[in-house]
Amino acid sequence: MTVDTTKKTHAMTSQQRSEAGMAWLFSAPALILLTIFLVVPFIMAIGLSFTDQRLIPNPNLPTRFVGLRNYIRLLKDEAFLRGLVNNFYFVLVVVPIQTTLALFLAILVNQKIKGVNLYRTIYFTPVVTTMVVVAIIWTFLYNPGKGLINAFIQAISFGQLGPYRWLQDTKLVFPSIMLLSIWQGAGFQMVIYLAGLQDIPGELYEAAEVDGANKIQQLLYVTLPQLRNTTIFVVLSTTILAFKLFTQVEVMTKGGPQNASMTTIVHLVHQGWGNLKVGYASAISIVFFFIVLGVSLLQRRFLREEREVA
């Protein structure tokens, strides 16, 4: 009897052991790759941010530990500060506009009317257009003097406004980039909202209608509260994307004129890759990481609160 049990336990352990071996075998490729190409560079970023490491080290000047010097320099780096301010400016303008537009589009294409699928497809089309292409088309549209957007502004203002030098004017350049970013991104958020709308139980609307709620009241008291989690996700993921702003700026203006369209990541790339200052760029990376981490933790907190309430 006793012997039997021992045997059984032994058999179980060996089977478990083989299953564990299998599990590690299945996991190994992903774990090795994630370690080398994500975890190691991340730890390197922390370490390098305290050094004056260059991309191509000068044999006569060995890399030194410089303490907090990179971080202290960041505080006085005008381009970096301008980039950071611009990122917040972008968040403040683009996040509310894009979120509202996305919700509005989602409500429009969620109606049961003819041709609605076609409209949904059209609104989503910019999302599958590569950002480099988007940036180049819009540069053409923003042509100073006689571009299409100038022509449009002049036409609707009966010749009172314009022409503007959209991408050369320090005040207009960043809003111009915001507009095309909204154009490209709204469809993505629309689809996420659409999924959220379709998850709302129809009985809620029926009940609201019985209570005499009109369409606007239904939107305010049924739709919006039901979309709370979706909205948190859309707002915070758009915020993170706003801090990653790079491609369209690099293609259209490289952060200019006079740093007017500078962003954190544009500055990071120019320092680390352009000027080969890996140590300094690593310090920017770490600051950037903590901003993104903060937004992500905010998101998880909001979503958890919701679960606890529910």
Added chain:
Amino acid sequence: MTTATKVHSTAYRVRKTTRHVATHALMILLAFFFLFPLIFMLVSSLKNDEMQVTADMSSLYAFIPRGDIGFQNYIDVFQNLEFGRLMLNSVIIVGSTVLLGLMVNSLIAYALARLSFKGRTILLSVIIALIIIPFESVAVPLLLLVNNLPWINGATSWLDTYHVQIIPFIADAFSIFLFYQFFIGLPKDLEEAALVDGASRLRIFWNIILPLSRPVFATVAILQFLTHWGDFLWPLMVTRGPDVRPLTIGMQAFFGQDPRLWGDLMAFASMITLPVLFVFLLFQKWFVQSVASSGIKG
């Protein structure tokens, strides 16, 4: 009484029709807002005469194919800019990243979802935590790293190669998470029956899990494809010549040349956009579902 109801219903119908027309008008206006840059791109790309392109760009003629219409710009882009080469590079890089990623990420996700082993829960939390680290924050140290990595052919740097654009992006924490979520939702009965029959885990994965998991494979493939087809920051840093460059970098390099030939640029842009647009229109339902499922997070 009857007349009153009739009047009421006519008014109701009129109001309904008005609202219907207004809704459609609004949707058409929005459709124009989302389409006009793309129509502008396509129409301009077809105008053979560069003078025509710039002359038309500030009026409604920008949206009307007129004058000398043809594919001269497309031919130019193919002949002068090695467009074929760039397209091949993009297909190789994105294709390999997506396919290898599907294998690597689904395997670990399956282990996390179904196999019991020590450290499983910790590993899962670590993977979920890794989702937060944005690529941008590791890009520069990674550049330093790959610049000093050896390769099988004896090279001492990974710069200016295909593999430097593929290998770092195969494993992806968010893809693992999407696979994991799907796998834990699958019923266990089939697997248990197969285990009793003595099938190996790899066989079970291949014969039972894969056929059941087509939706999640499609989702991950589409999301990874959309991300990497537009990749710009990394290839900008790691490629110098046109040999292994993807389309995005080739397009930007061409855009930086003076004088800017807008007809050719728009032809180039159209050729990057149209294949993706075509694939999107074919698999539209999948695209939309993939994006929607990327929203269920946290």
